Amino acid sequence: MKMRQANIWFLVGLLQTIYGLILVLAGIRQLSHPPATALADLHATLWAGAAILVMGAIFVATNNPRRTRGKSSR
Amino acid sequence: MQFTHLAPVDLAIVAIYFAAVLLVGFLLKRETNTSESFFLANRSITSWVAGLSFVAANMGALELMGWAASTYEYGIITVQWYWIGSVPAILFLAIVMMPFYYRSRATSVPGYLRQRFGEPSRALSAGSFAAMTLLMSGINMFAMAKVMQLMLGWNLHFSIWASALTVAIYVVLGGLTSAILNEVLQFFLIWMGALVIPILGLIECGGWSGLTRRIITNLPHASSYLHVWSTLGSPQANPMGVDWFGIIFGLALVAGFGYWTTDFLVVQRVMVARDLRTAQMAPVIGAFAKMAIPIIVVLPGLIGLGIFMRNGSPIHLVPETAARVGDYTYNDVLPLLLIRYAGPGLLGLGVTALIAGFMSGMAGNVSAFATVWTYDIYQPLIRRIATERHYLAVGRWSSLLGVLFSIGTAYFALHFTSIMDYVQALFSFFVSPLFATVLLGMFWKRATSAGAFWGLLCGMVISIFMWGAVRTFPSALKFVAFSASAKPMAENLYRMWWSWLTCLVVTIVVSLFTVPKPASELAGLVYGCTPKAVIEPVTWWHRPKVWAALALCTVLSLQWLFW
Numbered sequence: 001m002k003m004r005q006a007n008i009w010f011l012v013g014l015l016q017t018i019y020g021l022i023l024v025l026a027g028i029r030q031l032s033h034p035p036a037t038a039l040a041d042l043h044a045t046l047w048a049g050a051a052i053l054v055m056g057a058i059f060v061a062t063n064n065p066r067r068t069r070g071k072s073s074r
Numbered sequence: 075m076q077f078t079h080l081a082p083v084d085l086a087i088v089a090i091y092f093a094a095v096l097l098v099g100f101l102l103k104r105e106t107n108t109s110e111s112f113f114l115a116n117r118s119i120t121s122w123v124a125g126l127s128f129v130a131a132n133m134g135a136l137e138l139m140g141w142a143a144s145t146y147e148y149g150i151i152t153v154q155w156y157w158i159g160s161v162p163a164i165l166f167l168a169i170v171m172m173p174f175y176y177r178s179r180a181t182s183v184p185g186y187l188r189q190r191f192g193e194p195s196r197a198l199s200a201g202s203f204a205a206m207t208l209l210m211s212g213i214n215m216f217a218m219a220k221v222m223q224l225m226l227g228w229n230l231h232f233s234i235w236a237s238a239l240t241v242a243i244y245v246v247l248g249g250l251t252s253a254i255l256n257e258v259l260q261f262f263l264i265w266m267g268a269l270v271i272p273i274l275g276l277i278e279c280g281g282w283s284g285l286t287r288r289i290i291t292n293l294p295h296a297s298s299y300l301h302v303w304s305t306l307g308s309p310q311a312n313p314m315g316v317d318w319f320g321i322i323f324g325l326a327l328v329a330g331f332g333y334w335t336t337d338f339l340v341v342q343r344v345m346v347a348r349d350l351r352t353a354q355m356a357p358v359i360g361a362f363a364k365m366a367i368p369i370i371v372v373l374p375g376l377i378g379l380g381i382f383m384r385n386g387s388p389i390h391l392v393p394e395t396a397a398r399v400g401d402y403t404y405n406d407v408l409p410l411l412l413i414r415y416a417g418p419g420l421l422g423l424g425v426t427a428l429i430a431g432f433m434s435g436m437a438g439n440v441s442a443f444a445t446v447w448t449y450d451i452y453q454p455l456i457r458r459i460a461t462e463r464h465y466l467a468v469g470r471w472s473s474l475l476g477v478l479f480s481i482g483t484a485y486f487a488l489h490f491t492s493i494m495d496y497v498q499a500l501f502s503f504f505v506s507p508l509f510a511t512v513l514l515g516m517f518w519k520r521a522t523s524a525g526a527f528w529g530l531l532c533g534m535v536i537s538i539f540m541w542g543a544v545r546t547f548p549s550a551l552k553f554v555a556f557s558a559s560a561k562p563m564a565e566n567l568y569r570m571w572w573s574w575l576t577c578l579v580v581t582i583v584v585s586l587f588t589v590p591k592p593a594s595e596l597a598g599l600v601y602g603c604t605p606k607a608v609i610e611p612v613t614w615w616h617r618p619k620v621w622a623a624l625a626l627c628t629v630l631s632l633q634w635l636f637w
Contacts, residue, residue, distance in 0.1 A: 008098070008123065008255040008258050008259065011094065011097075011098065011259065012258065012259055012262050015090070015091075015094050015259065015262075015263075016262070016266070018090060019087060019090070019266070019423065022083060022086065022087060022419060023419045023420065023423070026083050026417075026418055026419035027419065030417055030418070030419075034417075035417030035418060036417075037413075037414060037415055037416065037417045038274070038278060038414045038415055039274055039277065039278055039415065040417065042274070042277070044270060044273075044274055044415065044416070044417070044420060045417050045418070045419045045420050048266075048270060048420055048423075049419070052266055
């Protein structure tokens with residue numbers, strides 16, 4: 001893979017997707033094993049994971065290097 | 075003693091982060107084969123990438139923790155370092171100064187000074203910049219390792235070497251492009267990791283109104299912690315001990331403009347934009363990003379005031395100077411809040427944010443150092459003529475040696491802790507006189523080479539002299555800062571002001587007695603000798619001036635909102 005400037009947005013999205021998945025899994029586990037933090041009943045890990053996952057998916061979809069190749073990057 | 079430890083999932087998140095930044099370096103390795111690509115990122119950086127890296131490179135190791143701690147100590151006034159102390163200066167750089175920097179095709183700020191004033195000014199500014207940059211990044215590294223030791227129990231040597239070598243690898247492989255692209259990545263990580271604190275903090279305190287109610291109950295003089303201007307009438311009326319004069323002239327005009335318009339660390343990011351409009355648009359985007367950072371820095375400090383200051387709070391914070399072993403200090407406010415809200419997973423992301431903030435600043439230092447060293451010191455003074463490959467190799471080696479030198483500084487700081495304050499003071503010595511030199515060079519065609527050199531030298535010498543005088547004879551403080559009881563921050567602002575003024579006056583006087591360059595040599599470098607740039611017609615939402623005006627209006631409305 002050749003790194004171009006436009007690909008950094010794709011890489012950001014990829015990293016967000018991975019982190020989102022990890023956090024969602026950790027969040028699901030914390031539903032039954034709540035961590036010893038304040039406001040644990042709000043399930044912050046799960047919500048944050050879901051939000052990051054959605055953001056990652058948007059970044060990956062809109063910056064896919066296969067689709068945007070040749071188009072001038074913004 | 076350590077606050078907490080990381081679960082396996084947290085460690086996985088930190089490890090993936092390290093893998094990602096190294097990946098960017100390795101992917102860029104093959105195309106980084108010319109000095110143009112290593113030092114100047116092929117002058118092809120787009121506006122969003124340049125704008126975000128502009129702000130990320132500016133972050134120090136302790137950006138998040140340090141400013142949250144200052145907010146805990148001094149209240150909401152710290153937000154001015156992000157608003158009035160940054161935004162007008164960034165917009166000035168974008169709209170007024172960028173055309174000269176960009177059209178001179180200079181490779182660095184010292185490079186611009188050579189075109190305008192000749193070799194001596196360049197050598198002086200390049201030498202001081204190179205030395206200070208490395209010292210600062212070493213000090214930052216030490217500070218970061220210290221936090222990791224305190225918070226997570228990580229070994230000091232491990233933190234120093236792991237983070238420094240990672241930065242070295244990705245900068246040596248991919249040069250400036252690698253540093254810039256990773257800064258974009260780090261910018262997003264900082265936000266993802268840190269945002270949990272303001273969100274959950276506001277929920278716990280009952281929103282902004284609940285938070286202010288709590289602070290008013292917790293603190294005797296709460297109004298000075300919640301307003302940015304209304305308590306600046308006199309230094310005694312606010313916890314920081316500054317007045318409106320210090321904020322407007324010291325912070326906004328000299329410190330802010332000096333830093334954002336002449337510090338090559340940040341200016342480099344926008345000098346390599348792909349065209350002039352991009353180079354102007356990037357700082358404007360950066361200004362909006364800078365304006366938003368108080369959400370993850372200042373707001374946590376205020377939330378700390380709402381939570382830890384309460385009667386009956388199990389955690390009690392004391393100032394650094396009064397801390398005994400086992401006490402929590404103001405500096406711990408952000409880590410403590412992170413631990414309070416972030417369970418396994420989010421904690422790893424938060425720690426990643428702290429590391430990313432440190433690395434973005436460090437990589438910025440290293441890449442700026444490599445450019446200045448190779449183009450402004452090595453090429454003119456050591457080896458004038460060499461092949462392209464040779465300079466590329468020098469760039470890679472100087473990045474690596476720069477990192478090693480920083481590590482050396484970090485170990486030096488380990489044994490002489492007070493060195494940290496010295497270097498931070500030293501750094502401010504060089505920024506403010508340089509601002510006067512660049513300002514006169516850009517806007518006064520009568521300024522001469524001799525004037526610039528002697529002005530710069532006198533400005534630097536006078537600030538070192540004032541600093542030394544106050545350290546040797548404490549009574550000298552009342553001559554430097556007009557008050558024998560000035561706080562270190564006030565002394566700093568006044569010292570910067572005096573060195574700026576010295577440089578300005580000396581440059582003007584010497585210039586009037588020496589022969590200026592003919593106007594024909596100043597085209598493109600000086601205001602008034604430069605034909606107006608032909609701006610390609612673009613729709614209004616692509617014009618930097620439109621967005622700069624919007625940024626200025628936003629920052630002014632924020633002043634009114636938090637008056």
